[in-house]
Amino acid sequence: MARELMKGNEAVAEAAIRAGVTAYFGYPITPQTELLEYMARRMPELGRAFVQAESELGAINMVYGAACSGQRVMSSSSSPGVSLMMEGVSYIAGTELPAVLVDVMRGGPGLGNIAPSQGDYNQMVHGGGHGEYHSIVLAPATVQESINLTVDAFDLAEKYRSLVVVLSDGSIGQMMEPCELPPFKPLKTVFPDWATTGAEGRSKRVLTSINLDAAAQEVTNFRLMRRWQEIEANEVRYKTYFMEDAKFAVTGFGSCGRLALSAVRAARAEGIPVGLIRPITVSPFPTKLYEELSHKLDALLVVEENNGQMLEDVLVATRFQIPVDFYGRMGGMVPFPDEVLDEIRRVARGALDTSGHPRDRWLKRMAQKNL
Amino acid sequence: MADYDVETETLVYERPDSLTDLSTHFCPGCTHGVAHRLIAEVLDEMNLREKTIGVASVGCSVFSYNYFDFDFIQAPHGRAPAMATGIKRVLPDRTVFTYQGDGDMASIGMGEIVHAAARGENITVFFLNNTNYGMTGGQMAPTTLPGQKTSSSPNGRDVESQGYPIRVAEMLAKLDGASYVVRRSLDDPKNIRMAKKAIRTAFEVQQRGLGFSMIELLSICPTNWGMTPVSSIQWLQEKMIPYYPLGDYKVHPAIAEIKF
């Protein structure tokens, strides 16, 4: 198939359609709205379900209901809307249902703004909803990767009966890039043995997240945690650049990972032996990779469009065995490659201050820039 | 044995297939059981048991999935109409209903119910109004009557500071998307028969794709009201029915023609 120029949000919508999504429920919010609009046009055209819900709360609970049928279903939103969805996210996890949610992140907290941000990392990766659960969280950096990961999201959701989040942001959602769309998958005709489709010729099925008996709830939670171990063992994905001879590495996910690539190239041109690690699954997190690298590298620089949320996972993985530094912009500000290049130069000069927490050192450096 | 002939014994009352053989957790005298039975009888009569998906809510109705013998899903507090929308949209040939109390539907779930009705979702909603939050111990609900004492309105509901009760049937009837909206009561045999007829009509409406149907069922809560079942029924008749008049609030012309 020929490459076409597509906007991130629309490419994700078309990818979901081709992956066989039978129902989409959403609510308008910038910078995600093109996804909803695309679905509003395409889904009825294909005889599939589309509902513009009364709120994100309505949308996620429509997803919850539709997911009980065993069909492929999804929603999409942006940060403030995703916060509202956290109720449904926890219930979907507790009921062990497959569903896909796309979060096109924007600046926060609060109403914030509509500029690209990565401030929802903690909300999506470390919970957000109540209780013990993990979602699989995929972080695309390009329009093409958004397409590929959206298709994979449906497969992973079904394989593990889990919510899969495609963690995008305003820049990837709004950007146009050349991309290739996957072929159409036929809609599902066989449904899992837990789906509530009407008890025709069989005993009834109940899908619920309630367990008044705490011991029974714990059994469920142990099952969820063990399934998560399986996901951690099998589904970790990342991409590395220039790592063969690297003494230093930059690491960032999604759009921040790709803009760091520009800085890494510029640093290489200056002769600095630096590489780049871009996690594609931020949940499960590539912990092992960072642990291994902590024995090989001289220093690691974490770059994010937030206050160092992934930084904490990197610190746990590297167990403070190598100097880790952090550079981030917040609230919808996007670091330019030259800012990251300055940081790479600083790290490569050596003699890093490693006292205290990397976030505190970053805040101190930013204060010197009057930030 | 002389005058007794086994052959002529006829069964006149049994458990509907759509109900399981479990005893409910409902308090003695509670009308939830009556509502459950009516719904089950109608689904049996219409031969819909194997094609039905119920949506349970949060409150005393939370365990209704244990008592109905067909597929059931369990919604977060207030969200049953959204969940019902989701599953009905992907399984349009299935019968989908929600079973909700007044705290669940008229308070935390007001957004979901209003918009499901406005969209004309082809689902049926059973709304059990007993003027309080039963499961959590009898707190004030949106339907609590002016002056009514509850655990969170110990001096009686003061409309100046706690607002007025919501008449849900009247409100939803105003929406163009709603096709069949009625209020019935579970207080005496005549009203119970009328409630069953309305339940039948509502499922017929859904079967024919005529859109949103809602039946409000006035119910009693003897435990939290602090009354005997008999005096609770009396209270329903004397206090609730005047405030929440029984009747048909919205009957789409296409429904008026339904005969069964």
Place this chain on the structure above:
Amino acid sequence: MDEGKEITWIPSYGPEMRGGTANCTVVISDEEIGSPFVHHPSAVIAMNRPSLDKYEALVKPGGVLIINTSMTDRKAVRKDIKVIEIAANEEAEKLGDQRMANMILLGALLANLPVLPQESIKKALKGHLPERHQKLLSKNFDALQEGARYIP
């Protein structure tokens, strides 16, 4: 894209949909593109005064600044860049359609920042425009040609 290059296009989305400094950034590259945002672009097309005020200073030294003088009332200040002035709205009107102004400016950009031959643009337009818009092609080609005459 058709020439095998990597490209990104990213708009300033949000409240600035019309007028003001609504803008987009285009990156064309031979390798995988990192940042779609650029601090100092090689070229800027300023279509109105607010955009000129905001983006003139950002052009890379030695870069190109193309100004639509139909919508601006001042000259460029920078001396270390190549400045092209075109009354694009008026020129477009002469071609019969004011909406051709952007194509004239694109023609000028290609003539002054040789990233792609004009022929590639023509081929791409032909290849990607939907059938119902194909009739507009020749006018667009004329506009590109017109813009290409602006070489200092």
